[in-house]
Amino acid sequence: MYKTDEFIDRLVDLNPHQEEFHQAVREVLEDIIPYIEDKPEYEEAAILERMCEPDRIITFRVTWVDDNNKVNVNRAFRVQFNNSIGPYKGGLRFHPSVNLGILKFLGFEQSLKNALTTLPLGGAKGGSDFDPKGKSDAEIFRFCQSMMSELHRHIGEHTDIPAGDIGVGKREISYLFGQYKKLNNRFTGTITGKGVNFGGSLIRTEATGYGLVYFVTHMLDDLGRDLEGKEVLVSGSGNVAIYACEKLIDLGARIITLSDSDGTVHDKDGVDEEKLDFVKELKEVRRGRIREYAEEYGCEYYEGKKPWHIPCDIALPCATQNEITGKDAQNLLNSNVQLVAEGANMPCTDKATQLFREADIPYAPGKACNAGGVAVSGLEISQNALGIPWSAEEVNDRLFEIMKRIHEKCVEHGTGDNGKLDYVKGANIAGFKKVAEAMLDYGPI
Numbered sequence: 001m002y003k004t005d006e007f008i009d010r011l012v013d014l015n016p017h018q019e020e021f022h023q024a025v026r027e028v029l030e031d032i033i034p035y036i037e038d039k040p041e042y043e044e045a046a047i048l049e050r051m052c053e054p055d056r057i058i059t060f061r062v063t064w065v066d067d068n069n070k071v072n073v074n075r076a077f078r079v080q081f082n083n084s085i086g087p088y089k090g091g092l093r094f095h096p097s098v099n100l101g102i103l104k105f106l107g108f109e110q111s112l113k114n115a116l117t118t119l120p121l122g123g124a125k126g127g128s129d130f131d132p133k134g135k136s137d138a139e140i141f142r143f144c145q146s147m148m149s150e151l152h153r154h155i156g157e158h159t160d161i162p163a164g165d166i167g168v169g170k171r172e173i174s175y176l177f178g179q180y181k182k183l184n185n186r187f188t189g190t191i192t193g194k195g196v197n198f199g200g201s202l203i204r205t206e207a208t209g210y211g212l213v214y215f216v217t218h219m220l221d222d223l224g225r226d227l228e229g230k231e232v233l234v235s236g237s238g239n240v241a242i243y244a245c246e247k248l249i250d251l252g253a254r255i256i257t258l259s260d261s262d263g264t265v266h267d268k269d270g271v272d273e274e275k276l277d278f279v280k281e282l283k284e285v286r287r288g289r290i291r292e293y294a295e296e297y298g299c300e301y302y303e304g305k306k307p308w309h310i311p312c313d314i315a316l317p318c319a320t321q322n323e324i325t326g327k328d329a330q331n332l333l334n335s336n337v338q339l340v341a342e343g344a345n346m347p348c349t350d351k352a353t354q355l356f357r358e359a360d361i362p363y364a365p366g367k368a369c370n371a372g373g374v375a376v377s378g379l380e381i382s383q384n385a386l387g388i389p390w391s392a393e394e395v396n397d398r399l400f401e402i403m404k405r406i407h408e409k410c411v412e413h414g415t416g417d418n419g420k421l422d423y424v425k426g427a428n429i430a431g432f433k434k435v436a437e438a439m440l441d442y443g444p445i
């Protein structure tokens, strides 16, 4: 019979120095191993061993010339994790911290998340240790062009469909797609998050943030509560954070923080529509730092700090992995946080996850509540295949329905005999079940 500790020890031996990958797998196996205890067919077919080993990892050099004519070299990857239920699908990340362990954790999580969307999407992740911060548009263009000169061989509309993630937004996707189209001489839906003028879907930009807030409304619904007047800590100020804020404002919540890797702004008056427009311009156009928000609106700015020491009703981490430590989680619980939902992928450390799961508050993992982004990517693939774009209303309605169904799956698989709902367990089991059943059907390939 599978034993979590033995399985993880072997995983660590096989994949040394990939701490984030070990963390992501352990969190899933702690729920899956008890679930399959009375289902020997999974172990006989080595399903867990196969699910924890990516189908394929592509590593390559990206050479590019900066504005001073200096030749630069970065390392890039595409981890094609699992295509049991559909073509590989997942974002590309540009950040100096990118390494194989981080992309493997993201690809592993993506496989389960994509299964939760109910759409036919396999899991993948990719990216580079390239740092877009401070680079000119021309440098970003040359980097993207060079990266796609290799990546294009490994992707395709029925094979692997990348999208954005940290450091990869509309500008980067446009440069990457332009080069892909040129090299292939075919106009296909091989990348999602495209501009709406060239095959992109309405609402994809907003989808992860909106989907997160839709999920939170379902969580609150279950408790007979809503978002009106709730004080919310949001971390990050990128794509997920901005559009989570947009929907939160719509639904009457008060957002009191935003952050970036330099620090946190604390706006006791709340972020309103006008202030959010300022953030969009600051982050999406001028690519400045969040401290400028504090200068503009005269509120507190905590250099080098995260938001989690500030009392709130709801915490939505929307920046990066492991941004909430055990100590941060304890702070939030001590100040009576009522709900935690992850916009980012694995933003809670092991200890933080354990504290939230043990506490008497609803806590939802990224693979469930940030799945709206990849879900609308799936809808972009459908629109590209049909050759017909859908209205914003149609996409938004479908997104809302998908988030509702993911919530229902979490309830179905995460409700214990004592009636307590564990969203982490629910999401892990529902995602695993769909991928694993397909793998069993295929036989030992």
Ligand SMILES: NC(=O)C1=CN([C@@H]2O[C@H](COP(=O)(O)OP(=O)(O)OC[C@H]3O[C@@H](n4cnc5c(N)ncnc54)[C@H](O)[C@@H]3O)[C@@H](O)[C@H]2O)C=CC1
Pocket (backbone or CB within 6 Å): 164, 165, 166, 167, 168, 169, 208, 236, 237, 238, 239, 240, 241, 259, 260, 261, 262, 318, 319, 320, 321, 323, 343, 344, 345, 370, 371, 373, 374
């Ligand atoms: N863009 C998407 O559709 C989806 C993104 N996600 C996840 O959401 C999170 C945020 O992604 P995006 O908003 O797309 O990226 P982004 O690049 O638009 O924004 C990232 C934000 O996080 C902050 N950040 C990055 N590294 C940090 C660090 N080490 N410490 C503190 N702050 C840091 C940045 O300053 C920025 O505000 C990531 O975990 C990503 O994997 C999850 C699902 C979909």
Ligand SMILES: O=C(O)CCC(=O)C(=O)O
Pocket (backbone or CB within 6 Å): 089, 090, 091, 092, 110, 113, 161, 162, 163, 164, 165, 192, 345, 370, 371, 373, 374, 375, 377
């Ligand atoms: O839209 C996509 O394909 C990927 C989104 C993503 O990177 C994620 O869900 O973490």
